[in-house]
Amino acid sequence: MPATPAVPDGKRPTLADVAARAGVSTALVSIVMRGAKGAGAATRERVLEAAREIGYRPDARARLLRSHRSRLLGVQFGLQHPFHSDLVEGIYAAAEPAGYQIALSAVAAGRGEQRAVETLLDDRCEALILLGPQAPAARLAELAGQLPVVSVARRLRPAVPGLEVVRTADDEGARQAVDHLVALGHRDIAHIDGGRAPGAADRRRGYRTAMNRHGLGGHIRILPGGLTEEDGAAAARVLAAARPRPTAVMAFNDRCATGVLDTFLRSGVAVPGDISVVGFDDTHLARLAHIDLTTVGQDISRLAGLAVDRAVARLEGRPEGRLEGRLEGDEIPAGEQVIAPRLVVRGTTAPPR
């Protein structure tokens, strides 16, 4: 119980207040509060006691102003993306043990990426972690010239110098989904894509390649989609009416797949009886018992951990890390960390009728 924050006047207590109460210098209090060495055990205890008594809390701003390191990682995320929420959760978890703090800045309606990044810079973040950034490559390059920047889930081609990229092998994920469906006996497999969303192009390409490799080039069918339930629902309405109807569909992500499922249920199209559905991301959504979606899992906590690791590595001048277990035969440019996806088979896929 810090009881009353009680310093004579109404101000928040400072180092000087603690120092006065403990009868030492402010410098020593600073040493004690930081847990640095250079203080005797007895005095240390006395200082801590004094700090506790008056409810002292160090002022993060003043601290950061003085010490040149701020140990602060700026994270830009989309408020309306469950996938980003999961990532942020993982980033918090990874940053703490590495000794870094997180500053969040949301992208929302009326608050674009430009603004989100500006506030992070004003806060003196040492590095930026951008979740699925949509900013033009030139802007990202400009930022990367100022401080370490990690782009999560969006790759840039051609590679932007100095920009770290952490992503899932989206093409490989699409391949796994197609392989799974083909193994079940499907041949007529459609894809609802994600338009310009980060990763969409790779997933589209992976789908095409995999279909061709199975000799199913003639069955390739790509419907314009997007990242929301509504995009999925719209595409599903088209599919439901198609003759012949594909026996399987791979959606851009889980939200999109959810929209597909719902539309099919309403139109009396049985899943997986009449048609199999695969999602992408393995968000909380897909795991829900009543959705139970077969999906391509992105290892979100690994993605988050790696993003933090790359940012910290750059800050601390660690050598360029190479991810062990990287995919073979793929051209992965330097500064890009690519994680293998993993198909999670649940209840929305089965052999065709």
Place this chain on the structure above:
Amino acid sequence: MPATPAVPDGKRPTLADVAARAGVSTALVSIVMRGAKGAGAATRERVLEAAREIGYRPDARARLLRSHRSRLLGVQFGLQHPFHSDLVEGIYAAAEPAGYQIALSAVAAGRGEQRAVETLLDDRCEALILLGPQAPAARLAELAGQLPVVSVARRLRPAVPGLEVVRTADDEGARQAVDHLVALGHRDIAHIDGGRAPGAADRRRGYRTAMNRHGLGGHIRILPGGLTEEDGAAAARVLAAARPRPTAVMAFNDRCATGVLDTFLRSGVAVPGDISVVGFDDTHLARLAHIDLTTVGQDISRLAGLAVDRAVARLEGRPEGRLEGRLEGDEIPAGEQVIAPRLVVRGTTAPPR
């Protein structure tokens, strides 16, 4: 184009750098950057030009350290709650015109409210806006003793002195839902509740009161639920098997209602043919064309705006505002702002068979 951030050494440019380049004092540059008066038009232009040239950005930390006002509102939110995401969006929008900045701190797995609040305090926020806080009343009271605190969507009974509360009239919302269903001809109306979630008790009470008022006390049926889709799905499984089955159900919130809808679809229970479903919150979810949920709307942007307004009012010593158009006949304690809910009728409710 700020081109190169070019100051001789690699450091970030400061006031002094701009001052040197423009041939004025740092104090004057400060005046110009803040847009304060006291600088001549010509010099002002010259300073701005110099700042632009070297890519100067004011250091938020140093600025806040010096000026006693930080103009920073700390917002605690749950990463996994879409409702909170919507609120945060509204808070951003409301804070900007009021001249305040937002600092976000998320509650997530492994990061409790205690920790979330601590980081906000360390950042020298002037006031706290807590979205659906679960912390014990004593803790909230302690905080409210230190700085203005606004609790959104959770009310406390008995009222915590000094704590501002902004919420929707949950009981009134439940009443509207019941009235709507009764007007359609329903009598056997069940409620899937939210357990200990903020607002759950009021919604439960509102449901009970409304049922009694319609002489339907004998039909009161409350199933244990929660705030997630799974909670709704579990309760719906119970309902689907019940004989006689209620002809309508009011779920704790939209996520819960979505779970209900999905389970009913799977069990062949038609909505709204066999059973009507009402949600609560009117989140993005409910508006999706393929869900099209009748729900009790919380005016999220108003809630957000009011939360910011109350925090700012307390900071600027404005008199205790009283909400115009408040509900009549209700005992609303001082420091509590209660917004009327508004039923949004969509496609999941209809007269019973």
Place this chain on the structure above:
DNA sequence: GGGTTCTGCTAGAACGTTCTAGCTCTCAGT
């Protein structure tokens, strides 16, 4: 022409920390 009041500007002290140097002991080694 002698005040007063503006306008435009500057020097220098905060703000609450951390950091650099250096001081004063004590104690061990010669």
Place this chain on the structure above:
DNA sequence: ACTGAGAGCTAGAACGTTCTAGCAGAACCC
């Protein structure tokens, strides 16, 4: 007894701003 090394502590200068005084000079008012 003299030196050296360390441990424990402190004074005072940063960090990049804003704020308080105050100083020149121009403009205004009888």
